[in-house]
Amino acid sequence: MHSEVERIAEMAQTGERMIERLRRQAFLPESRKELTVRFGIAEAASLLGCSTNRIRMAEDDGRLPPPPPTENGRRPGYGINDLLNMREVLGASPARAPLDNPAIIAVQNFKGGVGKSTVTTHLAHYFAVQGYRVLVVDCDSQATTTTLFGFNPHFNITREQTLYPYLSIDPTQTDLLYAVQKTPWPNVDLIPSNLELFDVEYELAASGADGGSVLASRFRKLKQGLQDLARDYDVVILDPPPALGTISLAVMQAANSLIVPLAATTPDFCSTVQFLSMMDQVTGQLAEAGIVVDYDFVRLLCSKFDSNDPSHAMVRQIMEQTFGPALLPVPILESAEISHAALRMMTVYELERPIGTARTHKRCKGNLDEALAQVEVLVRKGWGVASPASEQEVINA
Structure with a gap:
């Protein structure tokens, strides 16, 4: 038994x-x-x-x-x-100019179930459709993003293909090129993850008296490794674990931009406030240790928003009053099309035809384009350029 x-x-x-x-x-x-x-x-x-x-x-x-x-x-x-x-x-x-810094965006919230990996993969595919060169780095040992890209973390990915050989106590790799995998998208690459990446957390926790210095060196190492890789991309999107651990801290220090997804519920709102408070404390402590954290932009993105649910509208109003312009004005709507695509290990941008009705698909894709374009505008502002105008807009102007 x-x-x-x-x-x-x-x-x-x-x-x-x-x-x-x-x-x-x-x-x-x-x-x-x-x-x-x-x-x-x-x-x-x-x-x-x-x-x-x-x-x-x-x-x-x-x-x-x-x-x-x-x-x-x-x-x-x-x-x-x-x-x-x-x-x-x-x-x-739309590629950045050679002297423009690549956008290195962390999609982070310590609250699970907010659609962190869904936002990551849809954001990557949105940028891909727009013509940018994209690198996605799955830093979460749960490996949901890796799965959505069509890899099985248990059968297809070994520990040697993740960040582990680069971040471990006894590293076997000196740069991150070894981990870059091609995806079905010609302009999107992936550094995958699997459950064994969590061993990095164990190793650093057990590093004894030198833990602080080892930790600091890993923070600097991940940032340097990502900056070196980013030279060949316009946008790098990081999916860290939904918890305050070594890898999450290293990711938040390596990024130069932060997107915080949150659902329109009271528990998610409260949890996100705690996340922001914790971020404030942690960045202060890192600064005291000589590790500077700085972002080109920090924005909150409401995900899984049900426009027919009065409670969602109420919580979103609270978000607007609390966060002001830091909350992106267009939320990602809850849609069966996103759920159906995820069941097929896809995003809406990969669907050849609608899974539900054509109307539902068109509404979902239109909303995703509008919501994720808000992030594109922020990235292009960082490069000192506006979003490209169409010929019609130029003629009308």
């Missing part, structure tokens, strides 16, 4: 097998995630900030290859690779 403790191990093992079954079912036939999303010419033109005629003219004069027609003669639309090529040919790349 199994003890209850043994039952935990049994449930964990059967759970891991079920995750692998779900992954294989989602990514048939090769059990590997592929990006199949396509964009019509009108949507492509909108993303590039140009007219459809300009795209057609570039196709007619040979600067751009036309998308191959389907059997019924219709255009199948453009893939992400096509869009990236179009940006290069038509001079519509």
Whole structure:
């Protein structure tokens, strides 16, 4: 007869097998995630900030290859690779200038269930669709972000592929290049995580009398490693653990921007206030130890907002009164489309067609674009540039 403790191990093992079954079912036939999303010419033109005629003219004069027609003669639309090529040919790349600092954004809250990993992955894919070069770093041993990118942390990722060889007490790597994995998105790379990354917390906690100096060196090391990697990217997005630990502190010190997701409930509001208070204390203590924490921007983003729930509206009003302009004005709405995509280990930006109704999908994607564009505006302000204007806006102006 199994003890209850043994039952935990049994449930964990059967759970891991079920995750692998779900992954294989989602990514048939090769059990590997592929990006199949396509964009019509009108949507492509909108993303590039140009007219459809300009795209057609570039196709007619040979600067751009036309998308191959389907059997019924219709255009199948453009893939992400096509869009990236179009940006290069038509001079519509939003990439930062060489002297601009890459945005290194930590998406952090110590309260679980606020959609931290969902915000991280959707933000990464939003920036990818807009044409930026993106690196996502999963620093959470629960590895939800790694899973959403199509990897099974238990079967596909080893400890040597995570941050562990770089941050451990006895490091075997001197930079972070070893950990960078390609994803189905041509302009998004990932440093994955798995449960063994938590060993870093154990090791540093057991470092004895030298704990403080070891900790400080790890903080500086992660920041330096990320800054070195970031040279090849426009945006780096960090997903730290939802708790105050060594890795969380190192991530918050390595970032130059902070997004705090929170749901519109009283417990989430109270927990976030505690998180901000704890951040204030910790940054003060780090400053005393000679470790400076500074951000280009700190913003709160309301996630999982149900516009039909009066209690959500009430709590959001409290947030607005409390946080003022630090709270981004457009929340991420609660949507079945996000939940359905997550069940397939995807984001809404990866869906080739709506899972629910076309109306629900359009509303969800439109809201995500509007909410996440707020972060893009902050990033571009840091580079001293405004968001690119469309040809129509220029003409009207």
